[in-house]
Amino acid sequence: MITELGHLALWIALAAALVQSIVPLWGTRARSASAMRVADTAAQVQFLGAAAAFGALTWAYVVSDFSLANVIMNSHSSKPMLYKVTGVWANHEGSMLLWVLMLALFGVLISVFGRMIPVVMRSTVLAVQAMIGVGFYLFILLTSNPFLRVASPPLDGQGMNPLLQDPGVAFHPPLLYLGYVGFSTAFSFAVAALITGRVDPAWARWMRPWVLIAWSGLTAGIALGSWWSYYELGWGGFWFWDPVENASFMPWLIGTALLHSAIVVEKRNALLKWTILLSILTFSLSLIGTFLVRSGILSSVHAFATDPGRGAFILALLIIYVGGALMLYTWRAATIGEGGVFSIWSRESGLLVNNMGLTAATGVVFVGTLYPLGLELFNGAKITVGAPYFNQAFLPVFGFIMFAAGIGPFLSWKRARPAVVLKKTAFGLAVTVLLTAGVALAFGLRDAVGLFGLFIALWLAVATLQDLAARAGLPRVSPGVALRRIAGLPRSAWGLYLGHLGLAIAAAGVVAVSVWKEEAIQTVAFGTPVEVGPYAFTLDKVENSTGPNYQTSIATVTVSRGGTTLVTLHPERRFYPVEGQPTTEAGIATMWHGDIYAVLGDPDGRGGFVTRYYYNPGVPWMWFGALMMTLAALVSLTDRRLRIGAPARRLAAQPAE
């Protein structure tokens, strides 16, 4: 009964979304506040419906109800409980249900926390949000229904891809969807602005928290996915320019642009049309990402839906939403004024340069991802665009963006003094050159490309710290005053510093591991040490054991440096009998400067084993940098400005100001 009520709840969510997409818009025309407020209650019912459906499906997974086709295909009674739960979204139907659940969650959050947003704007935003929902509810219920029952349930299910039975990837989709779907709020705000004709700094402020949440989730989701491929796929790689990775990277890049352009709207009431266009493009790229992954048009580990009917459905949704929004834009954009003016030397221009750079970078990734697809459609040729293209085309653009990101904060709003900016830049550059040279000499680094990359990363860090010092009043004021000033900086400023520093640290890590990685692949006998960079890896033994639903060979690898034993690693080779698939679990030891990484391969039949040993410098920096960026957005989210708005709260807060 729980399952069937869950199915019904999904239909209730669809009905609520349908009401939510029609009645409030009619209300704004008819000036009926009641009709507009239906947006709030419908959003709440929609969320409860989606949540109940998701809960019912989860329940079916937890108790292994094999009367659901979806559970049969993706679960097994011997699977550990954690993966029974995460198995809910590790498949097409369940992940689409998670998608709409996230969408409904953002809707209900807007209805609850968006009280300061005027009812006309809020109800329009929620109506647009619901229009997206209606399409996806129909998609799920008509083509990808997870609640389909089978007449004679089998004794057990078919299990779940063992690669996905891992804590890292278990929480990767929810975070990624938080990002993808979160950008739907930006889209809804943009479309609502076009419908109501209202774009101003207040609008930007209302939209900003949702963009921050989405961006933070997407950053964490991408990092988590990358981390998973780093330790689970067993090649020491963390980013493969796989189309599915690109599908999440494009919304991130253009979402980053949106995050910055919205600041200009809020501060200076400028770049209005551009910001609206970016909002539409960001969610469009999220939808394209969903289309690419869900349609099965790409063949990669992620593309588990291969039903062309579904692909056509999503393509239709994509055309309706993106095409509709862009048509509305061309029709209504003329009614939106241009807003504030600014000179070439200004923070606004700096952010515009950031936007152009990020848009160009998105374009590079977009072409590299979709070109093979277009070519295949055009003449049937199957090609892959791999790392060389992206490294040559994307990295220079992104390096330029990072360089500009260092200068940006030196610029003041509206009209900056070029002399001041140039002086600060020159100072920062001098420090960076010295630091780069110092690092090169200290560690004996010679690779020109690597050193250039390091220079860029160092520059961003130096310039960011330089700006922080300037805001603290250094060197004019005493350290005590400077500290007090730093503590008193608004949280949004902390968002800037944490975010830019995080990017610098992550970039340094990427450069280090890409250029200075050491690796060795060989067949070894027990007890024979293998030199990898300064480290000696020795395979001591391999023991067989069993896990909850797999058999495993666990190796003991001792790593020493200069004769001193540093650490013992335990890489594993697992075999999942239900799914008939092996997986590797790398043995990793993390140090401040890098990872020691060992992978156990097949036995060679004469007592030896194939092993892969790596020293990956900088890898922990990547994860740390990504974590800083994720937190930067959350810190910025707590800025008091984003809590301003509700009249009553404003009055209450007055004495404290």
Place this chain on the structure above:
Amino acid sequence: MMFWFAAFGLTFFGALWIAWPFLRKDSVEMNDADGAISVFRDQLDELDRDLAAGLISEDERDAAAQEIERRTLAAARRLDAGFSLSHRAPAAAAAVAVLAGTLALGGYALFGVPGEPDQPLAARKTEVLERRASAGDVNARIALLIERTKQSPESFEDWWTLAVSYASIGDDAASVEAYRHAAELAPDEPGVQAAYAEAMVLANGNKVPTAARIIFETVMRKTADPRARYYVSLAKAQAQDFDGALQGWVALKDDSAPDAPWMPLVRRDIVNMVRFLKYDLTEYLPDATEAEIAAAGGASSAEVAVTRIAELEAQLSEDPLDYVAWIELATRLAQSGDNEKAATVLTQGAAHFAGAPFVQQKFDDAARELGMDILGAASDSGAVASPSAEDVATISALPQAEQDDLINGMVAGLAAELAENPGSPEKWIMLVRSYANLGEYEKATEAYESAKAAFAGNAEVLDMLAAGVADAIGE
């Protein structure tokens, strides 16, 4: 019914909640709440803070403030322009609610399976067990039967099948318990009663307990059940009434078809009784085979047996670790009529192999074959001593010589077992290591060679063997 009640309830409340704004009392609402204006006010405050912090100059502040004030005015103008009315509109509420409710219920009714119950795996236990049982899994069948007997404890069929299933996996104690239930449900079925009593005997190590004997005798009074007749005789034999037992078994043999399944057992026991009583077998078994006559101690070549007994005794005093020789000696002694000594020899032989269960089993089988277990029922000394856990635990308390004996016995037993079943690499490793420990390196190497021969071509096991014995024989 229950399902539709819940479904309608859920849909009704959902629809009502959606339509709720139409049911609230009339009110006027500003279209543009002054949220926008408070945003601008906050921006002005921020300018002052930046100025105070020295981040912007006075001029910059004034310019920015002017800009923000312009925006504030624009927002205020919009504020004047619009407000919306909120009316109580039950008709609209009903329309919205009915629309939403119909869509939800209608869509679900089209695509769902209303009322279909959940089928969590735990609730499908019976089904799961049935499928496994039908695939030949005895344990699944037993689990299923236990479930059934819990649900219907009055079902004779289920108890009976359960008892048979337990017996088939050798769980005699559980089997007795199940037979007892079956027997209670069928008090007038001699076959069932006899089966119950037989299970008691099997669970009691083939000794007939008094309770079983009473049941068998009751059954015998009612019918000529061969099982009851056999066990009543066995009980007599175990009570040292060999004549009574012999009569019973002979009568049973006479009444049975020559190819009845119990005949080999009955003939064996007749032979043993005749031997104990030193009778002439042909009187009781006119169709006795050569082997049976020999086993009954009636061998024509008695002197050959005497020579062989001397030979075996000599051999065993040299090397007491040859269980086959011990058993042959006991058999020969019994056949020559010296049942007492045969029993003693079995006990002595078994004592050398205290730590080797495989060999102990062989001695037990031999004792049963010779009827020694029957003798043992009367005189404790005659039974084959099978070493208990305590015996093994007291090894360390034994004098050195006895300890060595015990260990030697264990090793010999292991070697004997592997000669018969060479399939366990772990036991081979144990054997090689044991020889090495005893200092018998030649035997260790020999055993290792045999092990390698047994697993030739199986690289994985060979690796395992090599790793297992590496430090023992220095390979």
